[in-house]
Amino acid sequence: MLAKIATHETILASLQYDMKLKNIFQLIVCLALPLAVGGLSGFITAREVTGDWFILLTKPSFNPPNSVFGPVWTILYALMGISLFMIWNSEASETRTNALLVFFGQLFLNFWWSVFFFSFQRPDVALGEIILMWLSIIYMIIVFKKIKPAAAYLQIPYLLWVSFASVLNGAIWWLNRLG
Numbered sequence: 001m002l003a004k005i006a007t008h009e010t011i012l013a014s015l016q017y018d019m020k021l022k023n024i025f026q027l028i029v030c031l032a033l034p035l036a037v038g039g040l041s042g043f044i045t046a047r048e049v050t051g052d053w054f055i056l057l058t059k060p061s062f063n064p065p066n067s068v069f070g071p072v073w074t075i076l077y078a079l080m081g082i083s084l085f086m087i088w089n090s091e092a093s094e095t096r097t098n099a100l101l102v103f104f105g106q107l108f109l110n111f112w113w114s115v116f117f118f119s120f121q122r123p124d125v126a127l128g129e130i131i132l133m134w135l136s137i138i139y140m141i142i143v144f145k146k147i148k149p150a151a152a153y154l155q156i157p158y159l160l161w162v163s164f165a166s167v168l169n170g171a172i173w174w175l176n177r178l179g
Contacts, residue, residue, distance in 0.1 A: 026088060031081035037107055038077045041114045042070070048118035057123075060171040076161055079154045080107070086151035087144060099143040106140050109133035123173040130166045137162055 048054060049066065080103075087099050109132055117126035137159045145152035 023089070027081075027085050030085035030088060031078060033084070034077040034080040034107060035074070037111050038073055041111045042073075045114045045118035048121070053121050054118065057172055058175040060168065060175065063168060063172075072161060076158045079157060083144065083151040083154040086148045086154075090147045093147075095143065095146055099140070099147055102136060102140045102143055106133060106136040109136055117169065123169060123176065127166070127169045127173050130162065130169050134159070134162050134166055 084100075084103055087096060087103070090096055109129060113126055113130050113133060116122050116129050137155060141152045141155045141159065144155065
C-alpha cells in the first residue's frame with residue numbers, strides 16, 4: 001500500500017514538475033515574442049531615428065529625449081508578454097482565441113508604426129496607423145478583462161503610452177505638414 005502511495009506521489013510530483021517547466025517555457029515565449037517584435041522594429045528603424053530627417057523635424061516642447069523610448073518600450077513589451085502568458089494559460093474558449101487574435105493584431109500594428117513613421121518618413125500615415133493601434137489596444141483590454149482582469153490591467157500603461165505617442169505623432173505631423 002505504501003509503495004502504491006509513493007508511486008502516485010512520485011507521478012504527481014513529476015507532473016507538477018513538467019507543468020512548471022511547461023509554464024516557464026510558455027512564459028519565456030510570451031516575453032520573447034513582443035520583445036523580439038519591438039527589437040526588430042527598432043533595428044529596422046535605428047538609422048532613421050538618428051538620421052537627418054528625424055533630427056531636423058520640428059518637435060513639440062513635450063517631446064521626450066530619445067533615450068526615454070527604449071526603456072519605456074522594453075517595460076511595455078515585457079508587460080505585454082506577461083499579459084499574453086496569462087491569457088494563453090486561461091481556459092480554452094472562443095473568447096480566448098479572439099483575445100489572442102486581437103493581441104497579435106495590435107502587435108502587428110505596433111511593429112508597422114515605426115516603419116511608417118521613420119523608414120517611410122510618413123508621420124501622416126503613422127498617425128492614422130497609431131489610431132488603429134490605440135483602438136485595438138482598447139479592444140484587447142476589453143477582451144482580456146473578460147478572461148483575466150489582471151491581464152487587462154497590465155495593458156493600461158501601454159494604452160497610456162500609446163495615447164501620449166499618438167498626441168506626439170499628431171503634433172510632429174502638424175508642426176511639419178507644410179515642409
